[in-house]
Amino acid sequence: MDTETNPAPAAPRRTLLVRRGRGRTGGSTGLDLWIQRGREAGRRVKPLDGDLRSRTLSLRYPAQDEAGEPIPDGASSPSSEEPTDMQKWLRGELDLMAEGDGSAVLDLGGGDRVVQEFVRDLSLRDYCDELGVRLVEAYFLGPDLEDFSHVVEVARSRDLQAHKTLLVLNEGLVRHGQTTRGVFEPLTHRPEFRELVQDGAAVILLTRLVCMQEVVERGFGFYDAVRGAPDRTGRLISPTTRFLIRKWLSDHEAQHEQAGTLEWLP
Numbered sequence: 001m002d003t004e005t006n007p008a009p010a011a012p013r014r015t016l017l018v019r020r021g022r023g024r025t026g027g028s029t030g031l032d033l034w035i036q037r038g039r040e041a042g043r044r045v046k047p048l049d050g051d052l053r054s055r056t057l058s059l060r061y062p063a064q065d066e067a068g069e070p071i072p073d074g075a076s077s078p079s080s081e082e083p084t085d086m087q088k089w090l091r092g093e094l095d096l097m098a099e100g101d102g103s104a105v106l107d108l109g110g111g112d113r114v115v116q117e118f119v120r121d122l123s124l125r126d127y128c129d130e131l132g133v134r135l136v137e138a139y140f141l142g143p144d145l146e147d148f149s150h151v152v153e154v155a156r157s158r159d160l161q162a163h164k165t166l167l168v169l170n171e172g173l174v175r176h177g178q179t180t181r182g183v184f185e186p187l188t189h190r191p192e193f194r195e196l197v198q199d200g201a202a203v204i205l206l207t208r209l210v211c212m213q214e215v216v217e218r219g220f221g222f223y224d225a226v227r228g229a230p231d232r233t234g235r236l237i238s239p240t241t242r243f244l245i246r247k248w249l250s251d252h253e254a255q256h257e258q259a260g261t262l263e264w265l266p
Contacts, residue, residue, distance in 0.1 A: 005226055005249035007041035015103040015266045016128060017136045018160065021151045025140040026170040028056035030206055031105045033222065033252065035061070038266040040223045044102030045266040047075035048093055050086060050114070051107045073102065086114045087121070094122075098131055103266035125161040136264050137162040140206075142173030143183040152192045155201070164264045165201040167193075171208040180205070202259045209248045211241050222249060 017034065019027040028051065035057075038045035049057035055077070063074035078089035090106075097104055108114055118124070128135040137160050139151045155165065174183050187193060188203070197203060209215070215222070218231040225237045226246045256262045 005223070005246050005253065007037045007253070013132055013134045013263075014097075014101070015134045015136055015264065016097065016106065017103070017138060017264075017266055018106045018162070019108060019140070020137045020154055020160070021139045021141070022147050023051065023054070025142050025147060026172055026206070027138070027140040027168075028054060028107055029172070029212070030138065030140055030168055030170070031057065031107050032060055033206075034265050035105055036221050036223055037252075038103060043266065044073055044100070046073045046093075046097075046102055046104045048090075048104050048106040049075045049077045050089070052077060052081050057105075057107055083114060083117055087118050090114075090118055091122075094127065097133070103133075105266060123161075125163065128163070134164065134264065135160070135162045136164045136166065138166040138168055140168045140170050141187065142170055143178075143187065145187070148187055148190075148193070152196070155196055164261070165196070165199075166261065166264065167196060167201050167203045169203065169205045171205060172212065174208070202261045202264075204255050204259055204261065206255075207248060207251045209244065211244050214241060215245070 017031070019031055021027070031047070035045045035047055047057040047061045049055060051057075058075045058077055061071075061073075061075040063071060063076060065071055076089070076093060078085045080086075093104065125135055137155075139155065141148055141151060151167075169184050169187075171180050174180055184205075215225070218233070218235070218237075220229065220231040220237060222245050225242055226249065228237070228242065230236050253262075256265065
């Protein structure tokens with residue numbers, strides 16, 4: 001594979017990365033990318049899918065194969081969206097994380113209330129410190145100012161007390177006819193945004209992948225595509241699609257390298 005798309009070497013600490021904020025902002029796609037990136041680098045990354053409405057990670061990383069046999073590090077989910085079931089599931093997954101050697105990504109699909117209630121019973125940051133795990137929260141943002149206002153409210157509450165905070169500007173949410181700069185400048189120039197950055201949040205632009213719909217429909221992995229592997233039906237992936245994905249992955253690595261956040265990822 002092109003060295004520009006190769007993930008960085010394994011970080012010295014494991015990571016628990018929690019997606020925060022509202023849904024509909026591309027967070028599940030971003031988490032999927034980070035899972036694939038970590039696994040491509042030889043690290044164990046488990047998807048924790050608490051978004052029972054979309055189940056993006058569960059569909060992408062099934063817990064069982066067609067014969068009903070468990071798949072190592074397949075996605076796990078709570079039995080329901082009830083807070084008691086969500087918290088029971090989270091406690092169980094944290095127990096497994098304590099016993100294992102891998103990282104995890106948690107998608108709650110806008111379930112910030114669950115996090116707030118959960119951390120009242122467990123000081124998650126202290127627990128992660130005890131395990132030697134880096135706790136990272138990631139907020140995905142489009143141009144919607146209402147979504148950003150929600151992010152500001154949640155981030156200022158510091159309920160999670162994460163070690164690191166990522167603000168991910170998702171270019172995939174920019175409508176045709178709009179420019180990325182024109183859409184995001186009003187957001188990034190707001191005093192609240194600057195305050196978050198001054199408090200230590202890092203800003204990443206997740207560039208648009210124009211063939212993302214094809215990736216979703218055909219069900220192949222980003223790094224598999226770059227290597228020239230076929231999709232799940234055995235069809236080969238076109239050279240142009242491979243090029244687009246390779247460039248997208250390279251841009252992603254460059255964004256994190258420039259921001260100094262490569263080691264924050266699983």
